[in-house]
Amino acid sequence: MTTRWGMTVPLSGVPLAGHAAIYAALVEAGFTDLWSSEVAGSDAFTPLALAAAWQPDVRLGTAIAPVYTRGPGLLAMSAAALAEAAPGRFSLGIGASSPVLVQDWNAARFVEPFRRTRDMLRFLRAALRGELVDEVYDTFTVRRFRLERPPVVPPPILLAALRPRMLRLAGAEADGTILNWLAAQDVPTVLTELGERRAGFEVAARIFVCPTEDVQHARAVGRRLITTYLTVPAYAEFHRWLGREPVLGPMWRAWSAGDRRGAGELVPDELVDALVVHGSPEACRAGIERYAAAGVDIPVLALLPTPELAAGGAAALATTIAQLGPATGGTS
Known part of the structure; x- marks a missing residue:
């Protein structure tokens, strides 16, 4: 670690x-x-x-x-x-x-x-x-x-x-x-x-x-951030390269069409949970340690x-x- x-x-x-x-x-x-x-x-x-x-x-x-x-x-x-x-x-x-x-x-x-x-x-x-x-x-x-x-x-x-x-x-x-x-x-x-x-x-x-531990709050914050950041071209291309076109494609299309609220609603819970660590302090520390175990110094x-x-x-x-x-x- x-x-x-x-x-x-x-x-x-x-x-x-x-x-x-x-x-x-x-x-x-x-x-x-x-x-x-x-x-x-x-x-x-x-x-x-x-x-x-x-x-x-x-x-x-x-x-x-x-x-x-x-x-x-x-x-x-x-x-x-x-x-x-x-x-x-x-x-x-x-x-x-x-x-x-x-x-x-x-x-x-x-x-x-x-x-x-x-x-x-x-x-x-x-x-x-x-x-x-x-x-x-x-x-x-x-x-x-x-x-x-x-x-x-x-x-x-x-x-x-x-x-x-x-x-x-x-x-x-x-x-x-x-x-x-x-x-x-x-x-x-x-x-x-x-x-x-x-x-x-x-x-x-x-x-x-x-x-x-308010999961609804954490996911709402995460969705706002994801729609704000992952619609930036560099981050969008990054996640396409990672293979997330099927997951993020609907959100990207809604955002491009000007439907900001609808775009956020199209971000699945599973993606928010993968990109934003949330939960109790113990759960958060465990989530951070997973990054360290994967190779983050x-x-x-x-x-x-x-x-x-x-x-x-x-x-x-x-x-x-x-x-x-x-x-x-x-x-x-």
């Missing part, structure tokens, strides 16, 4: 300034890692910078920093600064993100995502070693850039990947991969595409966790809202963290 156990931060409903207590509670519960996301809430680096100061032993990672929304030099500087603040404890996760985030929200062109991600990976590898980069890449050009403060310990670079081409790139050139929106039984299929893994290569996976929980959390506030959140953590009886 894995010795790493992560949580997606920041947690909703808690201001960043209030996360010192949250981070302390996560560490007390046995969580070893804090991984940020970057969509439309906080940026990927600020919550981790706070954690670097507040928790000097916890491992940190971005999952992910998009490769379009910062220029190459700025992304290298952000990563280098966090690597300097948390030497040997930070992993840089990068990925293509989505057209909505890149084009609609950040006014950048979402073109050639595979080549852009590959080029950024190669640039960052050189830049974070402190090298002078003067290179014409396929998707951008960098002229005579060198970090003024290269990190003493360059961070590992993990690549968010779904389908075979990106997975093979991760296996060949990155230090690890970040998986998302897959069931535990999908993990072996995905990992096969990485090829032979080098020593130290890490597999992280974001796993949606709804810790409630760093399961990273993404905590979803529950009636108990809504009603109980900060006290309920503290209790939930304590119950979900591996120190309660999860992985060793």
